[in-house]
Amino acid sequence: MAQLEQKPDLAPDRRNNFEPHLVAMLDAKQARQGKGGYKPREAQDVSERLNRLLVAHGVQQQAHNVRRMGGGASKEQFLFDLVGPGGGTDERLVLRMDPLEGIIETCRAREAQVIEAIGGTVPAPSVAFVDADGRHMGQPAMITRFVRGDTKPRDATSGPSGVGIVIGERASVALIPQYLNNLVAIHGFDFAAAALSTYAEPQAGTTEAALWQLNFWERVLEDDAVEASPLLTYTACWLRERAPVCTAPVLLHGDYRLGNFMFDQDTLEMTAVLDWELAHIGDFHEDVSYSLEPLFCSRDAQGQPLVASMMPVRAFLDGYSERSGREIDPKLLHWYHVLNSFKLSVMNFASGVRAARDGTNHQSAFLGFLSACHVGLSGTLCRLLEGEAA
Amino acid sequence: MTPSMEVRLQSVLHGLRDVVIPAINPGEALAVEQSGLILAQLSMLLQQLPYADAYHRLCRDDARLTAAALVQDPAGGPRSRNAAQAIAALLTGADADDPHADYLALAEGIATLTIAVTDDAEPGWHAHVKTTVLAFSCRQNHRERVWFKGAGFDPDPGELPDLAALCRAVQA
Numbered sequence: 001m002a003q004l005e006q007k008p009d010l011a012p013d014r015r016n017n018f019e020p021h022l023v024a025m026l027d028a029k030q031a032r033q034g035k036g037g038y039k040p041r042e043a044q045d046v047s048e049r050l051n052r053l054l055v056a057h058g059v060q061q062q063a064h065n066v067r068r069m070g071g072g073a074s075k076e077q078f079l080f081d082l083v084g085p086g087g088g089t090d091e092r093l094v095l096r097m098d099p100l101e102g103i104i105e106t107c108r109a110r111e112a113q114v115i116e117a118i119g120g121t122v123p124a125p126s127v128a129f130v131d132a133d134g135r136h137m138g139q140p141a142m143i144t145r146f147v148r149g150d151t152k153p154r155d156a157t158s159g160p161s162g163v164g165i166v167i168g169e170r171a172s173v174a175l176i177p178q179y180l181n182n183l184v185a186i187h188g189f190d191f192a193a194a195a196l197s198t199y200a201e202p203q204a205g206t207t208e209a210a211l212w213q214l215n216f217w218e219r220v221l222e223d224d225a226v227e228a229s230p231l232l233t234y235t236a237c238w239l240r241e242r243a244p245v246c247t248a249p250v251l252l253h254g255d256y257r258l259g260n261f262m263f264d265q266d267t268l269e270m271t272a273v274l275d276w277e278l279a280h281i282g283d284f285h286e287d288v289s290y291s292l293e294p295l296f297c298s299r300d301a302q303g304q305p306l307v308a309s310m311m312p313v314r315a316f317l318d319g320y321s322e323r324s325g326r327e328i329d330p331k332l333l334h335w336y337h338v339l340n341s342f343k344l345s346v347m348n349f350a351s352g353v354r355a356a357r358d359g360t361n362h363q364s365a366f367l368g369f370l371s372a373c374h375v376g377l378s379g380t381l382c383r384l385l386e387g388e389a390a
Numbered sequence: 391m392t393p394s395m396e397v398r399l400q401s402v403l404h405g406l407r408d409v410v411i412p413a414i415n416p417g418e419a420l421a422v423e424q425s426g427l428i429l430a431q432l433s434m435l436l437q438q439l440p441y442a443d444a445y446h447r448l449c450r451d452d453a454r455l456t457a458a459a460l461v462q463d464p465a466g467g468p469r470s471r472n473a474a475q476a477i478a479a480l481l482t483g484a485d486a487d488d489p490h491a492d493y494l495a496l497a498e499g500i501a502t503l504t505i506a507v508t509d510d511a512e513p514g515w516h517a518h519v520k521t522t523v524l525a526f527s528c529r530q531n532h533r534e535r536v537w538f539k540g541a542g543f544d545p546d547p548g549e550l551p552d553l554a555a556l557c558r559a560v561q562a
Contacts, residue, residue: 067417068418068419069419070420070423227494227497227498228497228498228500229497229501230500230501230504230523230526230530231524231527231528231530232501233501233504234520234523234524234527237504237505237508237520241508294545294546295543295545297545362420363424365424365428365431366423366424366427368427368431369427369430369431372538372541372543373541373543375531375534375535375537375538375543376544376545378527378531378534379531379532379535379544379545379546380545381531382524382527382528382531385524386524386528
């Protein structure tokens with residue numbers, strides 16, 4: 001874990017005042033913007049590159065039957081079989097590879113570190129190989145072992161990226177305790193003792209946890225927006241003026257919601273918490289409020305939101321508090337709810353639109369369509385901010 | 391002009407729906423997903439096209455009124471005053487023939503002013519700017535939600551009018 005040196009006499013540069021690893025990552029993204037488009041990878045090319053990677057790792061088996069996986073809003077994903085010299089399938093693996101740009105810029109090495117660290121705490125995919133700089137795959141990539149399970153009930157429908165999934169009562173009864181327990185377990189993880197060299201810890205008892213997040217997403221907005229948004233600018237100012245102190249930073253998943261966990265259809269046991277690319281260290285209210293975003297909730301018969309399409313908001317908040325022993329501060333929850341709506345709006349209003357416009361992603365048509373969801377997210381912002389002003 | 395933009399879009403939709411998409415190998419997951427989204431995007435464009443000019447005028451007109459209210463009595467340091475002057479210049483130089491370009495320029499000016507007043511505006515004007523910008527942003531968000539209602543992402547589509555009703559006032 002990298003520890004930042006305090007330099008109280010220096011006026012902090014907002015554009016670079018967050019985790020050093022993430023500053024370098026956004027610098028690299030900015031440097032490659034405007035330098036050409038991205039062509040979706042073909043299975044044959046992926047297969048050849050995978051085999052070169054396997055040789056470089058001294059692996060005897062070969063990649064066979066490489067095929068593209070559906071879903072996913074940010075990474076190219078392929079499934080393949082690892083076949084031994086005898087010709088039998090030894091293992092099924094999943095390749096996640098970065099396009100040039102997408103709705104979020106994240107780091108495969110960092111994602112692999114947190115997955116490896118958290119594995120014994122909550123169910124997570126296990127990492128087989130990492131090609132952090134893309135020397136074998138052409139783009140940064142991570143390969144994990146295949147996990148059985150689904151992200152939604154067999155008979156459920158959903159929109160893109162797990163949005164709009166509706167879970168029935170039977171599955172909800174079994175999944176609610178697991179959803180809460182896993183979130184509590186992530187927040188209780190001893191990150192300081194883990195091998196997380198690409199992560200930095202914001203200082204407890206300061207506003208650093210809040211401001212690092214705000215600075216990161218404000219920079220993304222500045223770098224990626226193709227047009228100005230008075231609302232997002234207003235929101236960034238609002239957040240900065242009210243940045244709260246974080247007393248005890250914890251490990252956060254950063255994208256904890258329905259669609260980002262898998263479960264067994266028969267036993268209804270959660271088999272993996274997925275998509276750790278936005279994990280970071282910060283205030284637990286951030287993860288808790290993320291689940292409240294209306295985009296990730298369904299509605300009950302009375303029109304009330306169901307967190308993760310399974311439980312009323314009160315039941316979720318009480319369930320989290322009871323299990324974690326943490327008291328939820330409504331003011332902090334509100335601030336982080338605004339931050340999360342801001343972050344999700346920036347992804348879609350700025351990064352997604354830029355990637356769709358510039359053709360720097362494997363699914364430009366998808367991003368061009370998905371980016372329309374920023375108006376609903378901005379609607380959440382308006383409700384939250386108007387409520388504050390009233 | 392014949393064929394009109396609507397007819398040209400319709401013809402593309404026919405070709406995509408009846409010829410191209412059925413010919414895609416169902417095993418090509420990316421092509422199947424992308425083609426469905428292209429179809430949905432083109433259909434949404436076809437619905438929006440007749441209202442595009444009226445919609446952009448609505449947005450531009452509200453942005454102009456908002457901008458004018460923001461710069462009425464500026465009181466603060468150089469950063470805020472410069473941002474207010476830039477908006478005032480936009481208000482005198484707007485191009486009536488391109489409401490969307492006007493809106494984008496005004497939005498940029500309003501965003502710049504929003505940051506500037508945080509730096510060096512006097513408290514009264516600061517509060518006025520913030521209140522006015524939030525109120526405008528919420529009205530603009532309402533219009534955008536109507537514009538993109540057809541995409542199916544809105545958590546409360548039932549509370550929104552349709553695009554024709556939104557634009558009717560401008561067309562009258």
